[in-house]
Amino acid sequence: MELEVRHLRVLCAIEDTGSLHKAARALGMSQPSLTTQLRRIETWLGGRLFTRGRTGCRPTPLGHVLLARARPLVDGMRALVDETRAAAAATAEPEDRLRIGSTASRALPGWLRRLRAGVAERGGAEPTLRMDVSSHALLRQVADGRLDVAFVHEVEGSPLRMPPGLVCRVLVEREPQFVSLAADHPAARRRVVRLADLARDRWMVDPTVDGEWDGLLRALRAAGIAPRILHGDYLTAASLVATGEVVTLCQPTSRPRPDMAVRPLDGDPVGVRLLLAARTEAALDAVHDELRAAYREAARQAPAYRRRLGEP
Template sequence: MSVYLLGLSTILDRSYRLAMDLELRHLRMVCTIAETGSLTKAAASLGLAQAALATQLGRIERGLGGPLFERDRNGARPTPLGELILARARVLLPAVDDLHAEATRLTDAGQAALSFRIGATNGPIMGGLVHRLTTAYPEATVTTQTNWSEEDLADMVFARKLDYALVGACGDATPTPYGVTWRPVSVDAVWILMAEQHPLAGRAEVALGDLSGARWANAPGDGCFIDCFAEACAKAGFTPRQILESDPIGCLDLVLSGAAVLLCQGISRPPPGTVLVPLAGTPLRWRHLLGWHPESPAAIRAPRC
């Protein structure tokens, strides 16, 4: 394998090195678009909204300095730049998959004790998952890590660097499969977290349109939640004034200062100085999903999670 990869590195000429800032999942997206011949079919194959795939493709093309596909009513055809990237990706991706498989076999052979490696985006049910695993397997070692990107977590599960990924998706969306099996764990209504002194804090519920003048806080992520939020706002008759992105602590600080309101799951105990108010009509829902590699030991233990 090492000799093969060394030879592979000589194939990656100067033109391909323009793509080295891309991640493997981006190359898989490009290959899927080429294989299916259209963004619509590729989005369905990847389990993505077509708009989300188009946005990702636009970012890839901007990073490479030119379009990868010519798109019209008949579908999507690779440009010369697209053909170049596809040729390199079709060599690189199988080689990386082989490398992951060999590394996994070596790692599995050296693991004597049962362990669970869990990666999660920001969400309120990590504690419940850890509790279930440690109860079902008291001898196991459980480790956790956070990553804002559900796609990064999916890649790590597929590469068997993680046993499980715990992610969220809005509405009926499903994370990009990338060879990962996803199972819904729960569905929560999206509520509003606001400061106690906010003028709407005393209401039993608030309509989304009542917050048309608000600034919004949001934690980072690569899913379609912002697009779904913008669509819900459009149905309520307004465009969001401003979205301030920060980590959870920063978002809470923005809420406490009165500078913004925050979209979140209906956690039972809001932080001191804040209140949780449900949105009338539940215009937004958040689904928690657990993912694992279908051929890993984690797949056998998934029903007990």
């Protein structure tokens, strides 16, 4: 076995995410495959590179030595690939095409609709959209020139690592996170739900969403609750919430369904800051007003959030 750039990329991903599961998701591979590859690398090098525990993976002293040399090589290769892709995109796409990145949001449909309407008036190219659960991944793509602007969220208590050269604008300083639960859940009869009302429930959280697991865990522990946690994506969570298997955090712009209720949490224990990031203020100016209008529209269409904001 010879140590290659792809192996170094694996090690850097594990350090960046602090988790084998998150690193596997980021690399597009299964966790067992990643674990096997890490063991082979450690065997070949003759020592452990990471310690594994309940709090995740942390580099050992040997791991720190290797990563200090590996990261410049990985970053250099990434820059080479990104520059080549950017050059190819410049020749393949219209120069005025707006490349948007975003984490999940109910404001997206209205935002894209408004941007397309503006493009139609000017006769330009329609914007493109790239979705990602990771705010950090989207910010890196803006910094690398693969996206023009990114709409991301920052969980309270888990600040984002902002790449150099980016400018940001706050869309919402603190968006309280609500809870979704089965329509026949006893707590659904309340206008506002206390965490204590959910002490016996299982929670589902997507561990690949930056900061969300930590934010939820802090809130539950502060309420004196030792949570039972299931990990999964939020498409899976919706079906399990509807059947009463789990409860989950949700954005306040989420809309209820006949089998699912959306309620504020008493005291708003989990908050999120919504940000727009770009390389220039001009790029932010080009999309900010449309996104703000789309967010307000989404808020008005969500009954629980509309009441929370005191709107008729």
